[in-house]
């Protein structure tokens with residue numbers, strides 16, 4: 001397996017606060033890797049640095065062999081690194097289908113003129129975008145609700161739609177920020193299945209922030225633990241589970 005993402009010495013300061021302090025992590029192709037840690041540990045800040053929302057204070061982020069730290073978010077997304085957010089961020093008034101189409105428009109290369117003239121290449125790209133949206137609506141069980149505004153979907157459906165929106169852009173690295181938050185046990189089980197399918201069928205690597213330890217321990221190939229911005233431990237689920245420093249930080253949550 002080759003390295004898709006290599007992060008070293010990642011540091012993010014906000015004034016006097018060191019939110020992320022020399023974090024290192026690696027994701028290989030088709031791996032599911034999790035970042036865990038108590039509230040405020042710096043997990044989302046790591047995601048924000050990796051996806052170009054923040055320019056890290058220090059450190060190197062290498063994706064597919066190329067340094068990407070400090071690049072704007074849209075360029076990083078175009079390279080195949082896409083994410084969901086801790087709180088659902090869909091276009092609420094748009095339908096489920098429209099949310100999937102809009103996501104793809106941002107990735108389509110056709111220019112303004114091509115759009116106005118509707119060249120054959122533009123029409124083809126539009127037809128493909130529609131096919132892809134229909135495919136992903138079906139995959140997440142929302143075909144019947146394609147024309148319902150996102151705001152009218154149940155919470156679990158909105159969560160799935162966010163993942164589908166990412167998949168429509170054909171990512172290589174899918175980053176999910178607390179995807180199981182607010183889901184019931186059945187929905188969490190389905191999410192576990194879906195994430196594995198994305199890896200197995202579409203070859204995506206997955207980087208996950210998650211507080212649901214059952215899901216994390218079941219699904220992860222590798223786990224990184226951060227505490228107060230600093231790396232605390234990393235390893236396979238069994239290694240992390242039995243690490244005394246991790247048990248202490250989590251007060252025996254496993």
Ligand SMILES: Nc1ncnc2c1ncn2[C@@H]1O[C@H](COP(=O)(O)OP(=O)(O)OP(=O)(O)O)[C@@H](O)[C@H]1O
Nearest residue numbers: 014017019037038039040041042043044045046086
């Ligand atoms: N833009 C910002 N400006 C100032 N401080 C910030 C900013 N973003 C995050 N922080 C601080 O950085 C620290 C880490 O926050 P972060 O959201 O990354 O933690 P987290 O591990 O994702 O927490 P949770 O599990 O609760 O989501 C916190 O102390 C937070 O208040």
